[in-house]
Amino acid sequence: YRNSFKQNKEPITNSTNFIDSTADLQYDNDYVLWPVLKGKKPFSFLAAYTLRKDAKDYISVPLQVPPGGEVMGSAYTYSANDASIADLDDDGAYEIILKWHASNAKNPPQTGFTGNTIIDAYKMDGRLMWRIDLGKNIRSGAAYTQFLIYDLNGDGAAEMICKTADGTIDGKGKIIGDSTKDWRTYGDPNQNIHGKVLNGPEYITVFEGRTGRELATANYIPDRYPLNGWGGIGGNGGNDSTGSRPDHFTTGIAYLDGKLPSAVFVRGWYGRSVVAAWDWRGDTREEKLTL
Secondary structure (H helix, E strand, O other): OEOOEOOOOOOOOOOOOOOOOOOOOOOOEEEEEOOOEOOEOOOOOOEEEEEOOOOOOOOOOOOOOOOOEEEOOEEEOEEEEEEEEEOOOOOOOOEEEEEEEEOOOOOOOOOOOOOOOEEEEEOOOOOEEEEEEOOOOOOOOOOOOOOEEEOOOOOOOOEEEEEEOOOEEOOOOOEEOOOOOOOEOOOOOOOOOOOOEOOOOOEEEEEEOOOOOEEEEEEOOOOOOOOOOOOOOOOOOOOOOOOOHHHOEEEEEEOOOOOOOEEEEEEOOOOOOEEEEEEEOOOOOOOOEEO
């Protein structure tokens, strides 16, 4: 119903949407959605909405841009990058999960130091729910951080899972691993490993959607070694020992047991690829990632 007048001639049974092409958008339009149960309209409606005459065809979400910084004498800033949506707090509405891209981000073959990778969660009105800083031991770039947002344990609220490292800071300020460790490669800037992270532990962490707090952390599987063990017939058919091929990652969600989703992480693109599937079934009795 628009402005108390029914708009569809027949009950809508073959879709989940209805296009109102005759509304006069110079005025406010009040819509009410009534269900039809066994051919009859019940006492109460399902939903009501007013389309304002000044309405826009997009939602503007204000962002809190992280402050830039400086690394090895080079200044950097942040811009909005990859994003996903999910219901993080089981309130029936989507939230936005956004990765911030440092202006000095690198692809794995490129040398140099980068700013930290930062991931935010926002309400649709721009309220910041949490901020996770992956730390200096995760390079900023398109290939490094693939994050998944999904309700992995079936409790109605989504979790986030991604690769982490020493010095990652969760949404509550807790540090993962050893924050004193700097695993970046220093030396001759002309070397093809300068600024890359070729040593140190690698982790995978699941974070609570509501707060961004760390729920569980495990060793990332597989590790990067041997560095020259990721070549093959893919890409240009070559290989390298400079941390390029083992630092390419992809991810996805799969229902491997037909009941609850698993987080699938892939390492290696251009030859050898290794796939690992992780389950998060955490509750008050058991909170751990299982391979």
